Amino acid sequence: MLKREYIIGELDTIVGKVPQVSTTWSNTDVWSTIKVRWSIGRMNYKVKQGLYAVGNPDKSSSIFVTANYKLSFDHIRLALKGIDAWMLVLDTKGINVWCAAGKGTFGTKELSYRIKAHGLEKLVDHKKVIVPQLGAVGVAAHEVKSKTGFTVMYGPVLAEDIKAYISSGYKVTAEMRKVRFTLMDRVKLIPVELSYGKYYLLLVPAVFFILAGLNPHGYSIDLAWENGSLSIIYLLVAYFSGCVLTPLFLPWIPFRSFSLKGLFTGWLTAGIIFYFLSRSTNIIEIISWFLMMGSISSFLSMNFTGTSTYTSLSGVQKEMKISLPAQIIAAGIGFITWIILRFL
Amino acid sequence: MDTLVYLKNVVTLQLDQQKCSGCKMCINVCPHEVFGFKDKKAFIAIKDHCMECGACKINCPEGAINVKTGVGCAAGVINGLLKGTEPSCDCSSKGNCC
Ligand code: SF4
Ligand code: SF4
Numbered sequence: 001m002l003k004r005e006y007i008i009g010e011l012d013t014i015v016g017k018v019p020q021v022s023t024t025w026s027n028t029d030v031w032s033t034i035k036v037r038w039s040i041g042r043m044n045y046k047v048k049q050g051l052y053a054v055g056n057p058d059k060s061s062s063i064f065v066t067a068n069y070k071l072s073f074d075h076i077r078l079a080l081k082g083i084d085a086w087m088l089v090l091d092t093k094g095i096n097v098w099c100a101a102g103k104g105t106f107g108t109k110e111l112s113y114r115i116k117a118h119g120l121e122k123l124v125d126h127k128k129v130i131v132p133q134l135g136a137v138g139v140a141a142h143e144v145k146s147k148t149g150f151t152v153m154y155g156p157v158l159a160e161d162i163k164a165y166i167s168s169g170y171k172v173t174a175e176m177r178k179v180r181f182t183l184m185d186r187v188k189l190i191p192v193e194l195s196y197g198k199y200y201l202l203l204v205p206a207v208f209f210i211l212a213g214l215n216p217h218g219y220s221i222d223l224a225w226e227n228g229s230l231s232i233i234y235l236l237v238a239y240f241s242g243c244v245l246t247p248l249f250l251p252w253i254p255f256r257s258f259s260l261k262g263l264f265t266g267w268l269t270a271g272i273i274f275y276f277l278s279r280s281t282n283i284i285e286i287i288s289w290f291l292m293m294g295s296i297s298s299f300l301s302m303n304f305t306g307t308s309t310y311t312s313l314s315g316v317q318k319e320m321k322i323s324l325p326a327q328i329i330a331a332g333i334g335f336i337t338w339i340i341l342r343f344l
Numbered sequence: 345m346d347t348l349v350y351l352k353n354v355v356t357l358q359l360d361q362q363k364c365s366g367c368k369m370c371i372n373v374c375p376h377e378v379f380g381f382k383d384k385k386a387f388i389a390i391k392d393h394c395m396e397c398g399a400c401k402i403n404c405p406e407g408a409i410n411v412k413t414g415v416g417c418a419a420g421v422i423n424g425l426l427k428g429t430e431p432s433c434d435c436s437s438k439g440n441c442c
Contacts, residue, residue, distance in 0.1 A: 018403075102397070134375035136399035137413075154372050172372070179375035181348055256351050258418075298434065303417045312396040313414035313421075315351040320421055 003028070004047075007076065011053045015119040020053045023081035029074060032101040045070035046094035051118045052077075053207070055084035059124050061164070064155070065111065065131045066101050067092040075159035083166065088114055088129065101138030108140045112147040120150065130155040130170075133177060181309045186247045189307045193243040198302060205232040230278065237273055238293035242266040242300025250308075258311070260321035262301025268295040285341055291334030295327040302327075355394045358411040361385050363408035370409060372402035 009020040048151075049068045054077060066076045072128050073089060080087075082214035087176055090110045100106035115129065133154045135156040141152035155297060156165050156176035165172060208231040213224030245265040246253065255263045270293040274286050281289075305311040357378065359370075366384040375397065380389035386408075398413030414420070 026405055029384060067417065103351050133373060133399075135377065135398045136403055137383070138402075140402045141369065142403070142405040157375060177375065208349065252350055256349065305418045310393070310395050311350050312355050312394060314354040314356050314412065315419055318351060318354050320418060324422075327374060 006047075006074075011056070012051075013123060014053070015123050018051050018053045018086075020055075021077045021087070022188040023054060023077055025074075025078065041239070043128045047073045047089060049089045049091035049114070051123075052087040052089060053085075054080045054270060055082070057084040057086050058127065061085050061124065062126075062170075063088050063120065064162075065090060065129050065135065066097065067097045067135075068107050069094050069100070070094040072096050076162070079162040083163075084125070088118065088120070090114055097132050098134045098137070100253075101135045105136050107138035108143045108147070108252075111139055111152075112144050115148045115150050117143070123150075123288065127151060128153055132159075133157045134179070179309045183248070183251075186250060189304075190244055190247055192307060193300070193304060196300070197239060197242065206321050208232065208235060213337065214339075217342050232275065233277075234270070234289050234293060235296070236264055237269050238273060238296035239300065240305075241269045241293070242297035246268065246297070246301035247304050250304075257319040257323070258305050259298045259302045259310075259319055260325070262298035263294050265301065266297025269297070270294065282341070284337060288334040288337040288341065291330045292338070295331035295334065298323060299327045304325050311339060349392055350395075355391050355396060355429065356410075357388060357391055357394045357396070357400075357412045358387065359388050360408045360410075363406045364404050365406050365408075369403045369405065373399040373403050375399070401426060 005026045005276065006022050007019045008022045011020050044218055047068050047070050061084050064076055065088045066072050068089050068091055073087075076087060090106055091114075092098075092105045092110075095103070095105065111129070111131070120129070121127065124167045126151055128151045130142075130153050131141075134157055136154055140150060140152075143149060145153050153170060154172065156162060156172055157179055158176070161176045209224055209228035212226075212228035212231055213219050213221060215223055239338050242262050242265070246258070249265070250261070253264055255261050255264060267290060270290050274281060276287070278286075300317075302320065304343065305316050347414045359379075364385045366381075366386065368381065368386065370386050371379045374394075374437060376390075376393040376395060378390055379386045379390060379400070381387070394411070396411055396413050398411055401409045401411050401413065
């Protein structure tokens with residue numbers, strides 16, 4: 001269990017004691033953010049659902065709704081620095097607003113329940129809650145209104161726009177509404193992508209390393225070392241191409257479909273490797289590696305549709321219908337060819 | 345590179361202007377500026393920008409919007425294929441899922 005260093009006090013209110021949160025980062029916060037980005041021990045990133053106070057809010061203060069995922073919670077409390085406000089934290093099982101809204105845990109039901117359970121109509125006199133716009137996927141504003149009498153106002157997509165939103169008299173500009181997918185956003189996602197392979201990242205290279213020792217006369221450890229290490233380099237390059245290069249250079253890589261983008265980066269890196277590093281390699285072997293590296297990079301890039309913020313399900317289904325079988329077949333042919341080459 | 349655009353002509357979004365009361369809720373919730381507004385009614389301005397999140401559909405008080413929603417994510421689709429269900433992502437195991 002995390003120590004709750006972000007709680008700095010308690011406020012006596014008409015609806016009972018409400019914990020008061022800090023609006024600054026502690027070292028523990030910084031460390032836990034790093035860990036969560038790399039998905040280490042991620043279950044610890046829940047905060048307790050319920051009502052919190054920022055500063056010294058009163059009856060006229062705004063209520064900001066968020067999820068009980070620690071990073072969502074942190075973003076809001078840090079953005080509210082210097083402001084007196086309430087925070088209503090929904091129980092989303094420790095999942096961020098966007099995901100939880102998609103699943104419905106950040107939704108009409110939980111929001112209406114908490115508005116009532118925490119006696120918000122006694123706590124404030126304005127009957128409004130501010131929900132992050134991305135929560136709209138799970139919240140039907142008109143239903144919350146009819147269930148609780150509270151009006152849902154959709155706030156900006158990014159917590160960092162909250163100050164501007166408040167000072168403009170709670171107006172969301174078209175700019176604040178838009179979900180972007182900037183280079184920085186994508187850089188932050190790379191650790192998540194890299195950790196995708198998990199144990200396959202050890203298993204697959206190990207298999208290649210072992211198989212690389214096969215030859216017409218039996219087995220040779222020297223060959224395993226020689227060809228095996230090269231194979232591992234090729235595999236890691238393909239992995240890097242799909243998990244790092246495609247996300248990073250996404251807008252500049254030709255093609256719209258993610259699998260084609262991945263094929264492009266995969267072949268580009270394979271081309272560079274074989275041109276500079278392994279020129280003397282047998283042409284059939286090079287082709288088998290192009291098939292495998294292209295497929296790996298393409299598959300991993302396709303996986304990035306999960307974290308991208310603009311891909312539709314219909315689109316992903318359409319591209320996968322062709323690309324998934326193509327990846328499997330190409331990787332299969334590449335692999336079998338590579339095995340056969342061991343015995344020639 | 346202001347807006348990234350995914351595949352063309354695949355999105356299932358539909359708007360029934362007959363039902364629209366012009367409340368602008370769909371415009372407020374859409375993260376990709378898909379809707380425009382003309383003659384007191386909303387209309388679909390840039391359909392290819394839609395990511396099928398469904399925010400507009402559930403927030404339209406008149407039920408004027410229809411869209412097949414789901415996770416636009418490959419892992420989710422594979423998950424669904426394996427389990428023989430609708431695409432669904434396993435958020436609990438992933439740090440930053442769809
Ligand atoms: S939310 Fe529905 S009723 Fe309101 S403007 Fe959009 S389509 Fe029209
Ligand atoms: S489904 Fe989402 S992205 Fe598509 S129009 Fe509706 S709100 Fe916009």
